Amino acid sequence: MATETEAPTRRRGRVLLLVLVVVILLVASFAYWRGMATDAAPVGTREFAYITNSKSDSVTVLDVEAMRAVGTIAVGRKPTAVAGNPRRNEIYVVNTDSDSVSLIDSVRNRVTATIAVHRAPVSVSVSSDGKRGYVANSGSGDLSVLDLESRRAIAHLRTGDGAVVARVSPDGNTVVVLNRTANSVTLIDAVKLQPRATLPICKTPEDVGIMPDSSKAFIACPGSSQVAAIDLRADKLLTLLDVGRTPVSIAIKPDGGELFVSNFDAQSVSVIETGTNEVSASYLIGANPVRTLVSEDNAVLYVSNAGSGSISLFSIDDGKFLATVRVGSRPDAMAFAGGQKFLLVVDSAAGDVAVVRITEKRYRSWTKPEIVSPAAVYATIPTGMQPNQIIVKAIAP
Numbered sequence: 001m002a003t004e005t006e007a008p009t010r011r012r013g014r015v016l017l018l019v020l021v022v023v024i025l026l027v028a029s030f031a032y033w034r035g036m037a038t039d040a041a042p043v044g045t046r047e048f049a050y051i052t053n054s055k056s057d058s059v060t061v062l063d064v065e066a067m068r069a070v071g072t073i074a075v076g077r078k079p080t081a082v083a084g085n086p087r088r089n090e091i092y093v094v095n096t097d098s099d100s101v102s103l104i105d106s107v108r109n110r111v112t113a114t115i116a117v118h119r120a121p122v123s124v125s126v127s128s129d130g131k132r133g134y135v136a137n138s139g140s141g142d143l144s145v146l147d148l149e150s151r152r153a154i155a156h157l158r159t160g161d162g163a164v165v166a167r168v169s170p171d172g173n174t175v176v177v178l179n180r181t182a183n184s185v186t187l188i189d190a191v192k193l194q195p196r197a198t199l200p201i202c203k204t205p206e207d208v209g210i211m212p213d214s215s216k217a218f219i220a221c222p223g224s225s226q227v228a229a230i231d232l233r234a235d236k237l238l239t240l241l242d243v244g245r246t247p248v249s250i251a252i253k254p255d256g257g258e259l260f261v262s263n264f265d266a267q268s269v270s271v272i273e274t275g276t277n278e279v280s281a282s283y284l285i286g287a288n289p290v291r292t293l294v295s296e297d298n299a300v301l302y303v304s305n306a307g308s309g310s311i312s313l314f315s316i317d318d319g320k321f322l323a324t325v326r327v328g329s330r331p332d333a334m335a336f337a338g339g340q341k342f343l344l345v346v347d348s349a350a351g352d353v354a355v356v357r358i359t360e361k362r363y364r365s366w367t368k369p370e371i372v373s374p375a376a377v378y379a380t381i382p383t384g385m386q387p388n389q390i391i392v393k394a395i396a397p
Helices: 006-038
Strands: 045-053 058-063 069-076 077-086 090-095 100-105 110-116 123-126 132-137 144-148 152-158 161-170 174-179 186-190 194-200 207-210 215-222 226-231 238-241 247-252 256-261 269-274 278-284 287-292 300-305 309-314 320-326 329-339 342-347 354-358 361-363 369-373 376-382 387-395
Touching: 045 077, 045 090, 045 278, 045 329, 058 077, 058 287, 069 110, 069 376, 077 123, 077 387, 090 123, 110 152, 110 186, 132 174, 144 161, 174 207, 186 226, 194 238, 207 247, 207 329, 215 247, 226 247, 238 278, 247 287, 247 309, 256 287, 269 287, 287 329, 300 329, 300 369, 309 329, 342 387, 354 387
Parallel strands: 123 161
Antiparallel strands: 045 058, 045 387, 058 069, 077 090, 090 100, 100 110, 123 132, 132 144, 132 161, 144 152, 161 174, 174 186, 186 194, 207 215, 215 226, 226 238, 247 256, 256 269, 269 278, 287 300, 300 309, 309 320, 329 342, 342 354, 354 376, 361 369
């Protein structure tokens, strides 16, 4: 039994412990709500957007925080694709008519090197460790492998006629190359740097989405209005799925559960269940949908409609439209910015980028936001002539 002096001591200890727990909870709560309110980037970073201008032979640089253009970088002829290095402050621009890739220092925003590749490159993908780049060369039907540390091409691997897309899997083991003219896909062993298989698929493959676990790839084929499902572990075609007319792009949810296909001539989006490889739904979305993006929380689908000059916002869980926003004459590529508070939409005809404020949110519980205002155009920023691709990169000092 406690003595008369021990009891008050124990009570004081319990009170101090309770106070400490309350303080910890208050600090954690403040940090949580502050992060939810600001969607802030890591301390010391700043976001920039890079837009390729195919008719100006340049890249426009936007300061996302200030929402203004801060520079124009001259690159090679007809820049058509762009990618960022996830490990270094470096951007890679594919110059189709110069048969080269420009390396941009994203701190100083200037070209620091140019790597020669094969004929008519049109696509670039960077491995998650930031060490390798993969370039699809449509004119020579092959894949150039770049060592990004030494800044040189270390291999050129034959794939198939009209290689238009190269995409490296998240685990870094496989590069999926779409051969548009050959109606095939080539799977490259990224470790051994050699082809594993070339598979006949549907007609004129144009875009690919790879599962987050690197198990499968889904390929949109506008020539046959189909999507091909490929097993990347067994290197085989699983099935061909009929979707709407002229599927041109694919977006996979971050959790990998579903993917969305833009059917350009059907004015629709098809939903595919990635676990069963089945088309589960189709929604009329807008005139000539060309690109799709899915929010990080897997909740909202964003679609750019080239024929109606608009973007559509679609609630994935509810299967309902949220909003349609007019953004210009021919919206195309899109990218999130500012912690997904903004959507940057490239207008390939008008030569600008529409900055769409997606939503403003007020958090009244730990999990559910209340939407205060719908999506609306916040600003329009001029770029060069015929912009076509965009990436947003957080730049560390």
